[in-house]
Amino acid sequence: MFKPLIQFVLQHLMQQNSWTAPLLEPYAHKNVCIDFKVSQTTLTILNNGELAVAGESAQADATIHMPPSLAMRLLRQDPLAHSLIKIDGDAALGMAVGKILSAVRWDIEDDLSKVVGDIAAYQVVQISQEKLQRWQSQAKNLGEMLVEYWQEEQPIIAKKTRVEQFNQSVDQLREDTDRLQQRVDKLLAATLPAESQ
Incomplete structure (x- = not known):
């Protein structure tokens, strides 16, 4: 239900923040699951470095665990919030996607x-x-x-x-x-x- 909306928002943010694509291109065809405890979203990295919502059967190469309370701390730009994010799987991929998602700004x-x-x-x-x-x-x-x-x-x-x-x-x-x-x-x-x- 929310996947088309998430897909639209991601594509729009990636277009506004075009600097992110070259940083994600080396991870093309990899999947990252973002776990908010209450819901999970698996994203795939496209050939051009953009993020898209992955299919239902996609296996995550890395999982970023973020409790809902942590998301609020990140929005307030709490410097200690980043240390509470947990990454399972491919740590380099998880860190790259996490840094990009935290630095992306909506114009x-x-x-x-x-x-x-x-x-x-x-x-x-x-x-x-x-x-x-x-x-x-x-x-x-x-x-x-x-x-x-x-x-x-x-x-x-x-x-x-x-x-x-x-x-x-x-x-x-x-x-x-x-x-x-x-x-x-x-x-x-x-x-x-x-x-x-």
Whole structure:
């Protein structure tokens, strides 16, 4: 059902980002499965270096595992998100496709200008970017306020220092227990020979 839409979007993005084709040409006729946990899509690399949706029976040469939460972190350009992507199979192929997919950008202004004209498209994109930045800033502020509230007013979340103190207390208790066990073992060892006489 979604395959024609995915195919259209991929072809459109590859045309807008023509620099990707030469990087994928060495992997022509290879298949890559992108696993989002909730759904999977297998892509094939064509002779010209473009990506297309593979057939139902296509076997993946590499699988890129990305949980849905990771996709959101990638969209926010979180630098740590890339380290959480897992690749099975041909690692070089998976890394090449993953880097290209993360670097591909949709030129919204170009597509919009074909519908409403250049000036209107430019203004719509500028306003949208300003709104998005404002929403991101507000969401970040709200998140920080909630964390502070849950740490100070309604302690649902533990502060980092309290967690570290708890971990140190547990480590100290474990060491004390080990020392006590050694003393008990020594006392038992000392009393057993005395009883046998």
